[in-house]
Amino acid sequence: MKKISKIQPELFEFSFENLKKAEIEINKYPKEKKASAVLALLYLVQEQNNNWIPLAGIKYVAKLLNVPYIKVYEVVTFYSMFNLSPVGKYFVQVCTTTPCMIRGAKKLTDICKKYISKNQNELSENKICSWIEVECLGACVNAPMMQINQDYFEDLDESKTVEIIEKLLKDEFPTPGSATGRKNNSPEKGKTTLIEVKNA
Amino acid sequence: MPKITVNNKEVEFEEGMTVLQACELAGAEIPRFCYHERLSIAGNCRMCLVEMEKSAKPIASCAMPATDGMKIKTNTPFVDKARKGVMEFLLANHPLDCPVCDQGGECDLQDQSLFYGFDNSRYKENKRQVKEKYMGPLIKTQMTRCIHCTRCIRFATEVAGIPELGAIGRGEDTEITTYLEKSMESELSANVIDLCPVGALTSKPYAFEARPWDLKKTETIDVMDAIGSNIRVDTYGWEVKRVLPRVNEDINEEWISDKTRYACDGLLKQRIDSPYIREHGRLQKASWDEALKLLISKLKIYKPEEIAGMVGDLADLEMIYSLKSFFNKSLGSTNLECREDKIYINPKERMNYIFNSSIKGIEESDFILLVGTNPRLEATILNARIRKAYLKNKTKIYSICNPGDLTYPYESVGSSTNVIKEIASGQHEIFKKIKKSKKPIVIIGESALQGNSGAYVFETLKSFLLNNNFIRKDWNTLNILSQNASKVGAIDLGFYSISNKNNFIFFDKLINDDFKFLYLLGADNINFEKKDKFIVYQGSHGDKGAEIADIILPGAAYTEKNGLFINLEGKLQNAYKASYPPGDAREDWIILNDIANMIKKPLGFNNVNKLRELIKKEIQSEKNIDFDHTSQMDFVEKNISINHVDYYYTNVIARSSKVMNECKQLSKKLLFTGIEKAV
Numbered sequence: 001m002k003k004i005s006k007i008q009p010e011l012f013e014f015s016f017e018n019l020k021k022a023e024i025e026i027n028k029y030p031k032e033k034k035a036s037a038v039l040a041l042l043y044l045v046q047e048q049n050n051n052w053i054p055l056a057g058i059k060y061v062a063k064l065l066n067v068p069y070i071k072v073y074e075v076v077t078f079y080s081m082f083n084l085s086p087v088g089k090y091f092v093q094v095c096t097t098t099p100c101m102i103r104g105a106k107k108l109t110d111i112c113k114k115y116i117s118k119n120q121n122e123l124s125e126n127k128i129c130s131w132i133e134v135e136c137l138g139a140c141v142n143a144p145m146m147q148i149n150q151d152y153f154e155d156l157d158e159s160k161t162v163e164i165i166e167k168l169l170k171d172e173f174p175t176p177g178s179a180t181g182r183k184n185n186s187p188e189k190g191k192t193t194l195i196e197v198k199n200a
Numbered sequence: 201m202p203k204i205t206v207n208n209k210e211v212e213f214e215e216g217m218t219v220l221q222a223c224e225l226a227g228a229e230i231p232r233f234c235y236h237e238r239l240s241i242a243g244n245c246r247m248c249l250v251e252m253e254k255s256a257k258p259i260a261s262c263a264m265p266a267t268d269g270m271k272i273k274t275n276t277p278f279v280d281k282a283r284k285g286v287m288e289f290l291l292a293n294h295p296l297d298c299p300v301c302d303q304g305g306e307c308d309l310q311d312q313s314l315f316y317g318f319d320n321s322r323y324k325e326n327k328r329q330v331k332e333k334y335m336g337p338l339i340k341t342q343m344t345r346c347i348h349c350t351r352c353i354r355f356a357t358e359v360a361g362i363p364e365l366g367a368i369g370r371g372e373d374t375e376i377t378t379y380l381e382k383s384m385e386s387e388l389s390a391n392v393i394d395l396c397p398v399g400a401l402t403s404k405p406y407a408f409e410a411r412p413w414d415l416k417k418t419e420t421i422d423v424m425d426a427i428g429s430n431i432r433v434d435t436y437g438w439e440v441k442r443v444l445p446r447v448n449e450d451i452n453e454e455w456i457s458d459k460t461r462y463a464c465d466g467l468l469k470q471r472i473d474s475p476y477i478r479e480h481g482r483l484q485k486a487s488w489d490e491a492l493k494l495l496i497s498k499l500k501i502y503k504p505e506e507i508a509g510m511v512g513d514l515a516d517l518e519m520i521y522s523l524k525s526f527f528n529k530s531l532g533s534t535n536l537e538c539r540e541d542k543i544y545i546n547p548k549e550r551m552n553y554i555f556n557s558s559i560k561g562i563e564e565s566d567f568i569l570l571v572g573t574n575p576r577l578e579a580t581i582l583n584a585r586i587r588k589a590y591l592k593n594k595t596k597i598y599s600i601c602n603p604g605d606l607t608y609p610y611e612s613v614g615s616s617t618n619v620i621k622e623i624a625s626g627q628h629e630i631f632k633k634i635k636k637s638k639k640p641i642v643i644i645g646e647s648a649l650q651g652n653s654g655a656y657v658f659e660t661l662k663s664f665l666l667n668n669n670f671i672r673k674d675w676n677t678l679n680i681l682s683q684n685a686s687k688v689g690a691i692d693l694g695f696y697s698i699s700n701k702n703n704f705i706f707f708d709k710l711i712n713d714d715f716k717f718l719y720l721l722g723a724d725n726i727n728f729e730k731k732d733k734f735i736v737y738q739g740s741h742g743d744k745g746a747e748i749a750d751i752i753l754p755g756a757a758y759t760e761k762n763g764l765f766i767n768l769e770g771k772l773q774n775a776y777k778a779s780y781p782p783g784d785a786r787e788d789w790i791i792l793n794d795i796a797n798m799i800k801k802p803l804g805f806n807n808v809n810k811l812r813e814l815i816k817k818e819i820q821s822e823k824n825i826d827f828d829h830t831s832q833m834d835f836v837e838k839n840i841s842i843n844h845v846d847y848y849y850t851n852v853i854a855r856s857s858k859v860m861n862e863c864k865q866l867s868k869k870l871l872f873t874g875i876e877k878a879v
Contacts, residue, residue: 001369055380070366070379077368 002077003121004055005085012056018044022064035065038075042082051091051149052083080134088123088130090168092116093147097136103143107158109133115165129168141185142178151176202268207275219261219272220248228274231283231312233290233397234349235262238453239358245290245349247312249282250274258282280316287316293328293372294398295344302340303399305412309347330375336383337862338390338458340407346400348374352392359455361587361607362386376400383866386607387580387847390458394445405462405859406442410434418778419446421765422460423514423685423758424851427559427581428767429456433464433759433778440464440759440779450560451767457580458863459847459854466857467757470741473783476752483752488784495751496799498717498734499531508535508706508715511695512722512739513684513851515788516763516775519755520690521815522789522803523721530801535715537697537706538690540725543646544654544703545691548827552662553691554770555582556676557641563589567596567637569630570610571620571657573645573681574603577845579768582681583607598630600648601842617653617838624664640670643679645842653838655703660833682768683850689766692819698827720745721788722755724852738791740781741852754785757853761787762808764815772819 014022025040038061045057053076062072076082083091094112096105112131116124120132139145142154146161153164153176160179167174182188201212204219206226213222218241220230233245243263250261253271258279261272273279291313298304330343348367353376356365362385364378378384384392393403415434422429422443430446443464445456475491476483486494499507509527511520520538527533539545546552557565562585575583583606589595590608597610600619613619613630622628634640642665648657662671662678670677682688690696697706709715710728720726722739730748737749740757759778766772781787789811796803805811848864849855 001373001375068363068366068379070364073379074366074368078370 002084005052007086009049009054009056012045012049012054012060014044014060015048018048026065035067035071038065038067038072039079041065042072042076046082050089051087052085085121086123087121087132088116088128089171090129090148090173092129092131092165092168093134093137094131095135095137095139095143095145095147096133097140099136099140100143100145104157105144108144108146108156108161111158111161111165115162115169124169126169128171129165139185148173148176154178155180155182202266204266204268205271207273213266217266219250219252219259219264219266219270222266222270223250223261223272223274230261230274231316232262233308233312233347234351236351236354236395239351239354239395242350242354245347246286247283247290247316249279249286251276251279283316284318287313288318288322290347291317291321292323292325293344294347295327297345301342301345301399302402302407303345303396307399308397328372333375333377334381334383335378335401336389337859337866338404338462339384339393340402340404341400342402343375343400345398346376347398348376349397350376351395351397352376352401355392355395356384356386356389358591359584359587360384360386360388360391361584362389365392385867387457387459387576388455388584390461391445391455394454403442405465410436410441415441416778418759418776420759420778421767421773421775422456423516423765423775424457424459424463424854425579425581426682426685426687426768427451427579428685428765428771428773429460429581430773431456431460435759435779438779438782440467450558451769451771452581453584455581455584459580459850459860462859462863463851463854463857464759465859466741466853466855467759467779469858470743470852470856471757471782471785472740472742472746472752472754473785474754475784476746476749478750483746483749491751491753492795492798495736495753495795498751499799502717502734504531504533505535506714506716507531507533507719508537508710508717509533509719509721510536510723510726511538511686511690512720512724512745513540513686514758514853515686515690515722516758516761516765517689517693517815518761518763518787518789518808518811519721519792520686520693520695521811521818522792522805523719524693524695525803525814526792526796527719529803530796530799535697535706535709536695538687538695539706540684540723541646541727542651542654542704542707544649544658545696545698546658546827547691547694547696547698547823547825550692550770551671551676551678552658553680553682554688555643555679555681555768556671557639557679558769559585561639561675562586562641563592565589565595565637565639565641566593567634567640568598569634569640569642570597570599570601570603571642571644571661572601572615572648572840572842573643574606574842574845575643575645575681576603576606577847578645578681578683582768596633598633601840603842615840617657617836617840620657620660621835624660634670635668639675640677641679642677643681645681646683647843648840649680650843651838653836653840656833656836657840680768683845685765685767688768688770689764692766692770693815694818694823694825700827720749722852725850738788739852740785741856743852743855753791754781754783755788755791756781756785760785764812766819 025037026034029036041061045053058072062069094108116131123130145154155178164174204222206223209226211226230248232248234242243260248261249258251273252259333341353365357363418433422431429452430448432444432446434442443461445454447454475486477486587608599610599612601615602612623630665677718735720737724743724745735749736751737745738753739755746752760781762777763775848860854860
């Protein structure tokens, strides 16, 4: 069960831009089914509030969609993508499901433990970064991998991971994508088929 | 009708039934946890698996609609194995704490594991840990026992109309809770205890009090409001341990309000267990002999006109009738009153003071107009019916006055008697709407009938409904919402003082100090000054009545005597004795009968059978009431305001109850406005 932060902001309100985005989301659904926009709105809350959702944000979304608080609270606790307590400005999610684990995800978590914080969901010493183990992020072909904020970092090994995390701790955002430089999930040693097709 | 074959037995079923319901028709019992007749279908416990022909996998019978020609088997090894598998998973995380669990002995999981459970566990893993959740002073939680059937969530959202419960987390970590563990703000909240198939939600006041098999169970009637909910009283020796609902489709279905359920600890406190006499301003214990002798000597001093009697809100027909005959026959006085306040009544016809559409009839209605009433607090079970009608038929609900949150949406249409005038003369929008509807319901609350405008409100609305043919044999739109269990019965027995000109003679005389001797029979909700009146209080609890009394006679509470009650629909119901009165206390009609015999003016009955015969005769008899009213009442302009109902404190038993006191403290600020709504 996710921990709810003890320190909570008293008020949460969408910024002007986010309110506009929220309206677009709500208008995607029929009027009496506007509660369907709950996930999109929660993402907006999380984006606006440094990667986590405060209780005031839950209330705010519930009021906006005219549903009881508990219904939004249920959704927030159900999905692992929503954080209920502050996370770092750089939020590292290391995939530890089977394919990544076979390809050495354990080493990645060890590095996180060493460089960021001893336990998951704890801020690093300079309060800028935190990490968490997650289940499959759907990039098994590029295992092992991790997600930092909205971006994927794939085909990692020890040295590359250390490099990335050291950059993060210096408040710099590394270039996302495959560490080996391959495009998407193309074969490791270059194309073997469809060589004649340019964009394949 | 379509047919279904269950275990080679063919049965007809109604369109729209589920496989589970069809199986029950065929007499095959299906185990279940999440399925409940009165709640929506969830289909998440998987205990009701059955075998369906041409299906490789077992199906969840509660969620599968039955179709014509289906072939179902419920007793094959295949089904048994499937159910055993489900049970094993349910028990994987269920603690083995039946010996300390309050649900033990009446637990669905315990019962069903007898048939589908294994004798040992294959799990070596640790069981799940879940923190206890706070859900208010009534519900005790032990969430490790929860099997996530979500019955409580569905009840809160659908029946109670308070969507405050939810399931947070996912998978094994799912937990049932209220939003941030605040207490449930509903007068029906404790019904989740009955719904919970395991011991996750149990009764807090009843915790570790008794085991169900040790209790004596008595099926009886509730008196906390005028609904007359059917209840079962569980007693251990003298003590009433708990009150549970009993199914009655016409009245309370299978719900009861929190007050009905938890005021019972008030039966143990503040009891009057011996007669008392006031000497030099202080109440002294006395014997029955002393008390009755003093009473009789006092009765001789006063003239019949100076003597008056009142019955309280919890009185049964026996009490009312014996006090009435005691006054009429033995004392020659007719100063009797059952009302607590100046509330207009018109006892000419029975339909003038009962709930004519019947509680069940609410479901058929297509238009409801509330006039000066807050049914949520005045008749909680009835309010749940209105909500049911709203959910089922999208019934339009209007209200004169604004009663706050009623758990369903309604439109408030002003609060002045002017609105009623406009409706009657056809100027108001309500007029057209009521005309269009087939089975409208108009519910007039006691607040609307109060004071000098009460007569106008009632007579105008009645003649309006009569003129528009809404008072028919098949449908009667006129409804009065009484608040007291004794009210309809008392009016039926003629326990009131009215005249053509003045509906409130009794109260006027009371204020003018025309009465010198007052007999209060369980009447505690009173507001007058004592001055030099001699007051006799006969009742069960030391409350407002006993405080001002000069003689106190100990009577029995509603669980301690056999009694007849008439509920607000005019339905006669039998209440049975579950316990016995404490100390020297006696049943009330016996006390009155004794006094009458002592002054040599007997009441004409010496046993309860004879008494009941007389009561039934009195109710059925044609009454020649000298009460002639003109339907053209003078218009009185007044703002109708709903009297504040102190829900947890309405009667002596509730006021003596510790649990009710706790609830009151908690809901003090929320009572009038209802819950904070997510708007």
